[in-house]
Amino acid sequence: DASMHVGIRGPLYSRDDLKNDAEFGFKIIHCDEFQSEGIDKIVKRIRDRVGNNSLYLSIDIDVLDPAYAPGTGTLEIAGMTTREMVNVIRGLSGLKLISADVVEVSPPFDINNMTSLVGATIAFEILCTMTKTN
Numbered sequence: 001d002a003s004m005h006v007g008i009r010g011p012l013y014s015r016d017d018l019k020n021d022a023e024f025g026f027k028i029i030h031c032d033e034f035q036s037e038g039i040d041k042i043v044k045r046i047r048d049r050v051g052n053n054s055l056y057l058s059i060d061i062d063v064l065d066p067a068y069a070p071g072t073g074t075l076e077i078a079g080m081t082t083r084e085m086v087n088v089i090r091g092l093s094g095l096k097l098i099s100a101d102v103v104e105v106s107p108p109f110d111i112n113n114m115t116s117l118v119g120a121t122i123a124f125e126i127l128c129t130m131t132k133t134n
Contacts, residue, residue, distance in 0.1 A: 002053040004046060006088070007031045007063035010076045031063075034084050043091030050095055057092070057100040059085070059122055061115060069118050071110025082118055089125045093132040100126045 005021060009031040021028055027049055029042055062072040065079035105119040 001025055002050050003027070004029060004049055006042070006046065007080050009078055031078060031080055034080060039084055039087045039091065043088055046088070046092065047095065052096070054096045054098045055092065057089075057097060057126060059100070059102045059126070061102060061104045061119055061122075064118065069105075069115040071106050071108075071115030072104045073106055073109065074104070082121075085122060086125055089122065089129055093129050095133065097126070097130050097133050100130070102126070 003024070003026045005026055006029045008028050018028065027045075029045060034042060061069045062074045062076065063080050064082060064085060065077060066072075066075040068079075068082045100123075102119050102123050105115050107113075107116060110116055
């Protein structure tokens with residue numbers, strides 16, 4: 001009842017995936033909602049959903065637009081920006097963030113180590129947020 005998928009977009013996420021998410025109790029925030037609602041409202045929805053529960057945060061790097069993270073195996077345009085990602089993570093400050101990971105960075109596909117830098121920066125932001133838990 002406190003789980004979410006944030007940044008879902010495109011044809012790689014099928015109707016069956018959406019149905020399965022609903023059956024398992026996940027709420028979804030589509031990537032387009034960042035433009036229609038803004039980061040503050042997205043963060044509020046996440047915080048309201050998580051509540052006082054412990055939070056495990058998993059960042060799949062391909063949620064970002066390939067302009068920001070080209071070094072992954074499943075490129076798909078119209079993803080989140082790095083600014084949106086960092087501000088969402090910072091917006092989780094004070095929640096019971098107990099564990100996290102950053103996945104799908106693929107150095108062989110990376111250009112100028114850009115995705116590695118993005119992944120490392122996201123991990124740094126997560127660690128900083130973990131120091132501000134309740």
